[in-house]
Structures are given as C-alpha cells and as structure tokens.
Amino acid sequence: xxxxxxxxxxxxxxxxxxxxxxxxxxxxxxxxxxxLERGPDRDAAESFALPQIRDELRYSVRQELMQDPKVETVxxxxxxxxxxxxxxxxxxxxxxxxxxxxxxxWNGNTFRFLPSDHRLRSHLTERYxxxxxxxxxxxxxxxxxxxxxxxxxxxxxxxxxxSGKAGNIAGKIQPxxxxxxxxxSGEYPNRPLTPSHANELFRHAATEIGLHPFPAPASNASAPxxxxxxxxxxxxxxxGHCDRFGCEANxxxxxxxxxxxxxxxxxxxxxxxxxxxxRVLYDAKGKRATGVRYVDLRSGETYDQPADIVVLSAWxxxxxxxxxxxxxxxxxxxxxxxxxxxxxxxxxxxxTVQLFFKDEELNPFMGxxxxxxxxxxxxxxNFDHAKLGFFGGGYISLNSTNGRPISFRPTPPxxxxxxxxxxxxxxxxxxxxxxxxxxxxxxxxxxNALDLDPTYRDMLGQPLLRMTYNFTPNDRAMADxxxxxxxxxxxxxxxxxxxxxxxxGDFNVVSYxxxxxxxxxxMGRTPSDSVVNRYLQSWDAHxxxxxxxxxxxxxxxYNPTAAAAATTYWCADALVKKYLKDPAxxxxx
Amino acid sequence: xxxxxxFMVSGGAFALAQADAAAVDSGTxxxxxxxxxxxxxAADPLYALTPGEAEFxxxxxxxxxxxxxxxxxxxxxxxxxxxxxxxxxxxGAGARLYQEGPFQPGNGQSQFGPQxxxxxxxxxxxxxxxxxxxxxxxxxxxxxxxxxPDLNTLLQNLEAGKIALPRIDARAFFSALLQLTMEGxxxxxxxxxxxxxxxxxxxxxxxxxxxxxxxxxxxxxxxxQAEPRSIADFL
Numbered sequence: 066x067x068x069x070x071x072x073x074x075x076x077x078x079x080x081x082x083x084x085x086x087x088x089x090x091x092x093x094x095x096x097x098x099x100x101l102e103r104g105p106d107r108d109a110a111e112s113f114a115l116p117q118i119r120d121e122l123r124y125s126v127r128q129e130l131m132q133d134p135k136v137e138t139v140x141x142x143x144x145x146x147x148x149x150x151x152x153x154x155x156x157x158x159x160x161x162x163x164x165x166x167x168x169x170x171w172n173g174n175t176f177r178f179l180p181s182d183h184r185l186r187s188h189l190t191e192r193y194x195x196x197x198x199x200x201x202x203x204x205x206x207x208x209x210x211x212x213x214x215x216x217x218x219x220x221x222x223x224x225x226x227x228s229g230k231a232g233n234i235a236g237k238i239q240p241x242x243x244x245x246x247x248x249x250s251g252e253y254p255n256r257p258l259t260p261s262h263a264n265e266l267f268r269h270a271a272t273e274i275g276l277h278p279f280p281a282p283a284s285n286a287s288a289p290x291x292x293x294x295x296x297x298x299x300x301x302x303x304x305g306h307c308d309r310f311g312c313e314a315n316x317x318x319x320x321x322x323x324x325x326x327x328x329x330x331x332x333x334x335x336x337x338x339x340x341x342x343x344r345v346l347y348d349a350k351g352k353r354a355t356g357v358r359y360v361d362l363r364s365g366e367t368y369d370q371p372a373d374i375v376v377l378s379a380w381x382x383x384x385x386x387x388x389x390x391x392x393x394x395x396x397x398x399x400x401x402x403x404x405x406x407x408x409x410x411x412x413x414x415x416x417t418v419q420l421f422f423k424d425e426e427l428n429p430f431m432g433x434x435x436x437x438x439x440x441x442x443x444x445x446x447n448f449d450h451a452k453l454g455f456f457g458g459g460y461i462s463l464n465s466t467n468g469r470p471i472s473f474r475p476t477p478p479x480x481x482x483x484x485x486x487x488x489x490x491x492x493x494x495x496x497x498x499x500x501x502x503x504x505x506x507x508x509x510x511x512x513n514a515l516d517l518d519p520t521y522r523d524m525l526g527q528p529l530l531r532m533t534y535n536f537t538p539n540d541r542a543m544a545d546x547x548x549x550x551x552x553x554x555x556x557x558x559x560x561x562x563x564x565x566x567x568x569x570g571d572f573n574v575v576s577y578x579x580x581x582x583x584x585x586x587x588m589g590r591t592p593s594d595s596v597v598n599r600y601l602q603s604w605d606a607h608x609x610x611x612x613x614x615x616x617x618x619x620x621x622x623y624n625p626t627a628a629a630a631a632t633t634y635w636c637a638d639a640l641v642k643k644y645l646k647d648p649a650x651x652x653x654x
Numbered sequence: 655x656x657x658x659x660x661f662m663v664s665g666g667a668f669a670l671a672q673a674d675a676a677a678v679d680s681g682t683x684x685x686x687x688x689x690x691x692x693x694x695x696a697a698d699p700l701y702a703l704t705p706g707e708a709e710f711x712x713x714x715x716x717x718x719x720x721x722x723x724x725x726x727x728x729x730x731x732x733x734x735x736x737x738x739x740x741x742x743x744x745x746g747a748g749a750r751l752y753q754e755g756p757f758q759p760g761n762g763q764s765q766f767g768p769q770x771x772x773x774x775x776x777x778x779x780x781x782x783x784x785x786x787x788x789x790x791x792x793x794x795x796x797x798x799x800x801x802x803p804d805l806n807t808l809l810q811n812l813e814a815g816k817i818a819l820p821r822i823d824a825r826a827f828f829s830a831l832l833q834l835t836m837e838g839x840x841x842x843x844x845x846x847x848x849x850x851x852x853x854x855x856x857x858x859x860x861x862x863x864x865x866x867x868x869x870x871x872x873x874x875x876x877x878x879q880a881e882p883r884s885i886a887d888f889l
Contacts, residue, residue, distance in 0.1 A: 116888035119862050122841040127745065134752040141766065150766040153752040259867075262874040303866040426877040430859055431866040470840040470859050482813070483718040483832060484806070488856070492724050495857035496877065521754060573765040 067358065069369045073099045074333075076357055076372035078342045078387065081166020082626060083612035083633040084378030085320035086221075089294070089327060090637035091374075092334040094645065099370060101340040101359055103379075104132075104163030109321055113311030121469045125309040130170045132160040136341070136362070137523040139382055143535040143571045145399060145512060151521050151529065157573060158412075158580040159309070160380060164338060167380065167580060168320045168626070172308040172434030172466060173284035175227045176623035177218045177631075179445045180211035180247040185508075185619060188446060189456060201511040202456070202539065203402075203409055205618045208590050208599040209635060211247045217634035219250050221627055222282070225318030226290035226298050228435070229253035229282030243279045245441040258287045258301060263427045263499040264438040267463035270557035276440040281462060283435020284318035284626075294327040305467040307434025317434060339363050342383075343527060345375055345391035347606060354393075354606045360525060373648070374640070377586075377611045378633075381410075384615040385515045385585030386530045394586075394596050394605045399514045399533065405596050407515040409587045410534060411620040413579040414459065414505030416544045416567060418551040419475050420560035422497045429468030429496060437464035443550050444622040445506065455542035457506030459622035461551050463499055475500070477562045501555055503547035506622040507583075510537045515585045535572050544568065581625050583617040588632075591654065598652040600644075601636040607650045610636055698735050701742035702775055708734055709798040710782045711831075717805050718835045725852040728835060736838030736847030741775040748773030759823065768826040778834075781827035784819040785812070843884045854882040862888060 074096035077084045084100055092098045107113075123129050132138075132155065140149035161167035181188040184206040189198055198204070222229075231252045232242025257280035260268070264280075271278040285301040292298070301316040315322050328334050339362040346355045346369060356371035377384045388394055388406045397408035439462040441447060450456055467473060475498045476490040518531035536544075548565045555563040589595025592604035601616055603609040612633045614625045621628070643651055700708055715728030715737075725731065740746060757771045770777055786796040789808065793800060800808060811817050812828045819827070838847030840854075842861070848854065854861055861882040869878055 116862050116885040119864055120842055120844075120885060122837060122845060126837060126841075128750060131750075133750055135750065138752045143765070148758065150758055150769055151752050151754070153767055153769065154750065156767060259870050261870060265874065300867060302864070303870045304864040305866075306864065426873075426875060428866075428869075428873055428878045430864065431870045431873070431878070468859065470853065470857060471837055474840070474857065483809075483835075485720050485722055488719065488722065488724050492856050495859070520756065571765050575764065575767045 067367045067369050069371065072356070072371035072373070073097045074372065075099070075374040075376060076101060076370050077376040077378055078357060079103070079166060079377070079379035079383060080164050080320065080336060081161060081378065081380065082168040082320055082630055084166070084376065085168070085324045085328070086630060086633045087376050087378060087610075087612060087637055088334055089324050089331070090634070090641060092328070092331040094641045095333065096374075097333045098335070099372070100334070100336040101342055101357065101370070102164050102336060102338045103136075103341045103362070104161075104338065106164045106336075106338045107169070107311070107321070109311060109315065113313045115313050118310055118313050119304070119306055121471050124306075125469060126471055128155065128159065128309070130161060130163065130309065130311065131155055132162040135524060138529060140518045140521050140529050140531045141572075141574055142531065142533050145533060149518055149521070149531050152574050156575040157578045158582055159577070160382065160580070164336065165320045169311055170309050171319075171626060172624075173225075173317050174435045174437070174624035175222060175225060175229070175282045175284045175627045176460075177246060178211070178621040178623055178628045179245065179447070181446050182621040183207045183209060183211050183214070192446065193451060198456070199539065203509045203511050205587075205589055205594060207588055207618060209588070209632065214628075214631045214635055215247070215250060217631035217638070218627055220634050221630040223254055224292050224294065224323050225284040226254050226286045226292055227282050227284050227318075228255040228258050228287040230257050230280055232279055241279060243439070243441050244277050245444065245447045253282060255287045255290055258283055258285060258433055258436050259303070260438060261427070261431060261436060261465035262425070263463055263465055264436065266425070266558045267438045267501070267554065270554055271438070271440050274553065274557050276442045276554070278438050278440050281435050281437030281439045281464070283433065283437075285433040285435045286316045286318070292323055294324060296323050296326045298322060301433050303431050303433050303436070305430045305432040305469060307432075308466060341525070342379070342387065343390070343525065345377070345387055345393060345606075345609065346371075347391045347393050349392065352606055354609050373608060375606075375609045377609065378613055380613055381582045381585050381615040382515070382530050384611050384613060386517070388586055388596065388611070389517050389530075390527065393603060393609065396516060397514050399512045402511060405587070405592070405594070407585055409509035409584040409618050410513050410515045410532065411507040411509055411583045411617070412534065412572075413581040413620055414503075414507050414536070414540050414544050415578050416503045416505065416548040416551070416565070418501045418548060418555050419564040419566060420499050420501060420555045420558060421475075421477050421494050421562035421564070422559075423561040425497055427497055427499055429465070429473065429499065432465035432467050434466055436466065437462040440554070443547060453546065455539045455546065457508050457539065457543045457622065459503045459505035459543075459547050461501060461503050461547065461554065463501050465499070468495070470495070478564050501551040503544070503551055504622050504624065505540070505543055505547055507620040508539060509584065509619040513537075536568070581614070581620060583614040583620040583625060586611045586615040587618045588616045589618060598650075600639040600651045601632060602644070602651050604650075608648060610640060612636060700738050702746060703738045703741065703779075706798070707779060707782050708738065710786065710796070711737055713798045713800070713805060714809065714831055715835045715838070717802070717809055718832060719839055725856045728839060730849070731839060731852045732843075732847040732849040733835055733838035736841070736845050737834045739846050740834065740837070741778060746773065746775035764825070768823065768830070770823065770826065774830070777822070777827070778830060781819070781822050781830070784822050785827070788817060788819060844886050851882040851884060
C-alpha cells in the first residue's frame with residue numbers, strides 16, 4: 066500500500082553536492098523543500114573521528130561510504146550485441162551513498178572546464194571544419210557558455226574555500242597559475258596547498274621543458290576558512306586519507322561541511338534518509354511531474370511525496386534511471402540514433418606513467434586529495450589538432466594523494482606480484498615512487514549509452530541501468546598521445562624508471578580509474594538533441610530539473626565537480642528568478 | 655615533528671600506555687617492543703575455516719610472503735588469522751556484493767570481475783577443495799604438503815591461467831587469495847594481520863596519526879621516519 070504524504074513545494078532526489086546546493090537555494094527563496102536521500106545520515110564529528118577514520122581496509126578497500134551494490138548496481142556490456150553482466154562489486158568508479166553523496170568521499174579537485182569545452186562542437190567546427198568531426202562522435206554544445214557560468218564557478222569556489230592560484234583574472238595572465246584557463250573574476254579564496262617534494266620535482270621538470278605548471282585547485286583548505294554560508298573549515302593535515310574517506314579535520318569541503326550548518330537553520334528544509342526513490346510520478350498529458358514515489362529502506366513502506374517541483378540530483382546513473390523508469394523523454398536507441406534519454410554516456414580516460422627514483426625520498430603517505438602539480442598544455446583544444454588523428458586531451462599532473470599500503474605499492478615493470486623478489490622491490494620502491502596522471506577527455510560516441518537492463522534487477526525488483534561502453538579509436542589515440550607527453554615529463558624529472566601504463570583491451574570495471582561518469586540526461590538546444598534545456602529543465606516536464614554531470618553532453622579533461630556545481634547554481638538562479646514567477650518551459654520551441 | 659593536533663592525539667595514547675604498560679594488541683598477544691617475531695600458534699582460534707583449510711592458507715600466504723630479512727612470513731604476521739576473520743564476518747557472507755542471477759561465467763574475461771554465485775567464504779572454501787583435488791591428482795599430496803619449490807610452481811601456473819579447475823574460475827580464485835593476503839599483510843593490525851606492523855616497518859609506512867601539515871615541507875626530499883602506530887595505539 067502506498068501512503069500519500071502532504072504535498073511540498075519542492076522535492077529533491079539525492080543529497081550530494083548538487084542536491085544540497087539546490088536545497089539551500091530553494092529553501093533560502095522561501096520554498097518548503099524535502100530532500101530524499103537513499104543512504105544514511107552521518108554526523109562528521111561522530112563518523113569521521115580519529116583514530117578510526119584512518120582505516121584503509123574499512124573505508125578504501127571495503128568501501129564503507131559507497132553505494133551498496135546489493136541495493137542497486139549497474140550492468141555492463143562493451144558492444145551492442147554483447148550480453149551484459151552485472152558489476153557485482155564497484156571498482157573502476159565508486160558511487161557515493163548517504164547525506165553528502167560522493168561529495169563526502171571525493172578528493173576535492175575543483176577545476177573549471179575550458180571555455181571551449183562548453184561549446185565543443187562549434188569550437189572544433191570553427192577551427193578545423195565540420196568534416197573533421199567523425200560521424201559517430203556525437204559531441205554537442207552545452208548551450209551554456211563559460212561566461213554564463215563564471216559567476217557560478219566563483220560561487221562554488223567561495224563555498225568550498227578552494228586553495229589555488231589564478232592563471233587568468235579578467236583576461237590578464239597571472240604568473241604561477243594556469244595560463245590556459247578561462248578568464249576568472251578573481252583569485253581563489255585560499256592560497257595553494259603546500260607542495261610535496263614530488264610536486265616540486267614535477268614543477269621544475271615541466272618548466273624546464275617549456276610547459277606551464279600550476280598548483281591544482283583543491284577543496285582542501287590550506288588555512289582555516291569561513292565560507293559565505295557561515296560554515297567554518299579547518300586546515301588540511303595532509304593525512305593521505307582523503308578520497309574514499311571522511312575528513313576529521315573538516316578541511317575538505319563537502320556538502321555537510323559547507324552547507325549543513327545553513328540548511329539546519331533554514332525552516333523550510335527537511336530531509337528523509339534511507340529513502341530510495343523508485344520513480345517520478347509523471348503526468349504525460351499535462352507534461353509535468355506530480356511528485357515522486359519512494360521506499361523507506363528500513364521499513365519497506367512505500368510513500369508518494371507530491372511536490373510542485375521535482376529535482377533529480379541522484380548522479381549520472383540515478384538521474385538517467387529515474388527518467389527511464391518514469392517514462393519522461395524518449396529513450397535513446399543507439400542503433401537508430403533516435404531518442405535522447407541515456408544518450409552520450411561518457412567517462413574519463415586516465416592513462417598513467419609510474420615513476421621510480423632510486424635517490425629520492427618522497428614520503429608518499431603525506432598528501433591531500435587535491436595536492437597536485439598540473440600542466441594544462443595538452444588539455445582540450447589548448448594545442449593544435451590539425452595534424453593529429455584525434456580530438457581532445459587532458460591535464461597531466463603529479464598528485465600526492467596517498468601512500469596507503471594495501472592499495473599503493475607500485476613496483477617497476479617485470480616485478481612478480483608475490484614472493485621474495487616482490488618483497489625486495491616493494492621495500493625498495495614504496496617511498497620512492499610517484500605517478501604522473503593524465504585526466505583525459507571522453508568525447509561522446511553513438512554507441513556508448515545507458516538504458517534499462519532487460520534481465521538484472523535491484524533489491525526491489527526493478528530493472529538495473531545497463532551501460533554500453535567501450536573506449537573509442539579517438540580515446541585510444543588521445544591516450545597514447547598523453548602518455549607520451551607524461552613520460553617526457555617523467556624523463557625530465559630524472560626518474561630512474563619511467564613506466565607508462567597503457568590501458569589495453571576493453572573497458573574494465575574492476576580496477577579503479579575514475580568516478581567521473583557523465584551524460585545520460587544531456588543538455589542542449591532542442592528536444593531532439595537533449596533531455597534538458599540550458600536551464601537543466603526537462604523538455605518533457607517543465608517542473609522537473611536534472612542536476613549534475615549527467616547533463617554534460619561529453620566529458621572534459623578535468624574532474625567534473627565544479628562544473629556540476631556551477632551548472633546547479635546556474636539552474637537555481639533561473640528557477641528562483643524566472644520559473645517561480647511563471648512555472649512554464651523556460652525555453653520555448 | 656608533530657603539530658598541535660598530532661600532539662594532542664599522541665598525548666592521549668601516551669597516557670594510555672602509562673596506565674597499562676603491558677598493553678597488548680587485541681587478540682594477538684604480541685608485545686609492542688617488536689623484539690620477537692610473532693607466531694601464528696595453535697592458540698589462534700578459527701572462526702570460519704577448518705584446520706585443514708587454515709593449513710592450506712598458511713602454505714600459500716607463506717609462499718606469497720616468505721620470511722626473510724624484511725619481515726616474518728605471512729602466517730607469522732597473522733595473515734591467516736586475518737583471512738579467517740574476514741571470511742567469518744560480513745565480507746565473507748557477501749556484504750556489498752551483488753548476488754542476483756543469472757550467473758554468466760567470466761569465460762576468462764576479467765573486465766567484469768568475478769561472476770560467481772558464491773559469497774567469499776564459500777568461494778575460498780570451494781577453491782581450496784578444488785586446488786587440493788588438482789594437487790592430489792597431479793602430485794599425490796594436498797597443497798599444504800607440497801615442497802616449497804613445487805608450491806611456488808603451482809601458484810605461478812595458477813596465476814598464469816595454466817590450471818583449470820572444474821567448478822571455479824581458477825584465476826579469480828588466485829586473485830582472491832593474493833588480494834586477501836595483501837589486505838592481511840598491509841592493513842591496520844586491528845584486524846589480526848600485520849602483527850607488530852611488520853609490513854609497515856618493511857616499507858617505512860608510519861601509520862597513524864598521519865598529521866603532516868608541517869612535515870610535508872620539513873621533510874621535503876628527506877625520509878620521514880617514525881615508529882609506526884596503529885588505530886589500537888590511540889584507543
């Protein structure tokens with residue numbers, strides 16, 4: 066039996082970064098807002114305290130803060146004719162769970178996308194001609210420009226107290242920052258983090274070979290900070306337990322650390338945890354949603370929560386699955402190219418080069434999630450692709466994130482995985498190794514897409530989301546190019562062993578790569594090319610707004626959190642200033 | 655070396671050590687002085703595995719982590735105790751593992767991860783039985799009685815996919831054995847492995863509290879050395 070609850074102004078599905086930002090903006094505007102979060106609530110002081118939080122087995126290996134595949138996972142096939150298999154344990158990407166979502170266990174890398182990333186098809190067409198874009202590369206413009214988003218990127222950086230160095234303020238290039246970035250309205254709120262020894266080796270080598278290194282912008286506060294919402298962050302301890310963990314120092318910006326104090330004091334806001342939303346209640350004739358249905362995972366009871374506005378902020382998989390299950394928008398068919406929901410699913414291409422230094426002591430256990438030295442010379446279209454056989458690129462960085470020994474103990478190529486020789490090599494190199502990472506673009510392909518699996522079910526018996534995904538020839542050529550550049554930097558660092566680690570074969574869901582999944586409910590100019598318009602409003606239900614990286618038409622060569630947050634502020638701005646006054650489509654066709 | 659935050663934490667641990675000078679690691683009876691190599695004695699209770707299965711694992715983890723100047727052997731470091739406890743708990747029962755069918759064998763395609771219907775405890779137990787059967791058929795002895803060079807050869811062949819077992823994905827079984835061994839060797843000693851922080855000493859990992867806001871600069875290019883400390887040292 067379904068219990069129907071009292072109607073509310075807005076219901077928000079998922080309380081990670083984008084849901085929390087939207088909850089704050091709507092409740093601040095006077096709306097009654099109910100956020101439904103599938104996972105548990107966590108009190109940082111209680112859950113992330115020393116010494117227990119420094120438990121690599123519990124948090125990193127057993128993944129305590131992550132989504133439980135027993136409740137819901139995804140299936141994977143590499144080709145349209147393959148049979149999909151379920152991802153039985155999460156590995157290559159780690160969806161979050163609970164209040165704060167992935168914003169709890171992220172590293173804190175807070176990059177803006179390049180101006181050209183936001184209008185990719187137009188940019189590449191103007192520079193290289195339409196004929197150069199392969200037919201099955203289904204990239205498109207965001208229909209929101211970098212200039213539109215700049216104030217919203219700035220707002221998110223202020224919220225998080227981002228530590229960094231500006232490279233371009235209002236068109237003026239700043240020494241020490243990223244000269245390739247779009248013009249910023251101001252400096253970062255906090256000075257950069259203290260670089261590690263390995264960061265410095267990278268900086269010197271990159272400078273020597275004519276590149277432009279800069280400190281990675283990080284939502285790990287380099288000094289205590291109070292944000293515009295009145296929340297206080299502590300200073301980063303460089304503990305090396307950032308990604309996959311909560312932060313006991315409260316130095317990592319998370320939805321909880323930055324927004325929870327303000328939300329607690331907002332009368333119109335409330336949250337329900339352990340609430341698994343199964344569908345949007347959709348009035349197809351009226352082209353609007355009437356609310357959402359959810360199951361309380363503790364009691365098994367089903368509830369309908371009526372609402373005037375429905376916000377989906379359940380990450381790439383949750384958003385796409387809810388649209389498909391609710392019948393909102395036309396499902397994408399990769400064979401015909403028709404339909405939109407599930408289209409342009411993208412990921413991140415991350416080749417790495419492992420470096421070994423016989424004479425350096427690198428103390429790899431000292432680090433912070435966003436502690437990196439970066440070059441952007443080979444990202445996006447920052448370099449000429451006229452004579453190259455691919456589009457895209459990525460930043461190349463040396464990140465000092467952690468030396469947690471269950472998972473971090475690289476050895477040079479040819480070392481056995483166990484036995485006496487393995488022990489010797491592990492003991493010799495543990496403190497003397499670092500990796501150069503490439504954060505590569507992933508441009509949409511006609512066949513990489515999401516739909517509902519015909520076979521596998523979640524714990525409630527509903528279809529899982531099925532991922533059809535593999536690397537494209539463009540991805541592989543781009544990855545080889547970046548790997549060559551990363552190795553060149555490694556050699557300039559005078560590493561004893563430079564070991565590029567190309568990813569060969571089909572996409573693998575076992576070993577960690579990146580949790581930067583994008584697409585499935587993409588934004589665009591018309592209902593025929595997108596699920597949501599430039600204000601992230603559904604073309605098929607004007608009171609449904611979809612947030613997060615699921616709206617990116619393709620992925621850029623950066624960590625996507627800042628872009629997901631900036632588009633959320635952009636959407637909230639339109640929602641509050643325009644939609645509340647006139648609840649109707651914000652873009653008319 | 656420690657900043658204020660680290661000092662406060664270590665101060666607490668110091669007070670604890672004063673109160674109980676004979677502090678021991680829970681369940682391991684190992685003193686913290688590190689002078690004596692810890693032993694995996696018969697006194698360690700088994701929670702999930704049979705004695706025979708524990709002997710199988712002792713042989714395997716000691717092949718993976720042989721005793722030498724760098725550390726005692728895997729079993730001496732408590733790795734079998736660790737594996738037994740993991741398999742006896744939520745992990746062994748299949749926590750955070752999607753177990754709905756249909757189950758399609760991996761067919762050597764490792765991109766999907768193991769597709770077995772078995773939770774880890776039953777998976778490891780079946781693998782042990784299967785490999786023992788294989789060993790009996792090929793060498794007339796179970797795995798735990800193989801001479802060390804023969805055991806090493808067997809494990810190398812298993813790792814390389816040269817051994818097929820009728821009822822289990824042999825390579826997935828090998829991967830699970832190696833992964834559990836490394837987890838037991840390198841995890842915090844609170845789980846029963848890594849006794850006396852042997853692996854952390856081997857590589858120079860200092861453990862907790864890991865507060866390096868000043869050290870990150872002070873030790874740039876120099877080795878940071880400290881007596882490794884476990885979660886248990888701060889309770």
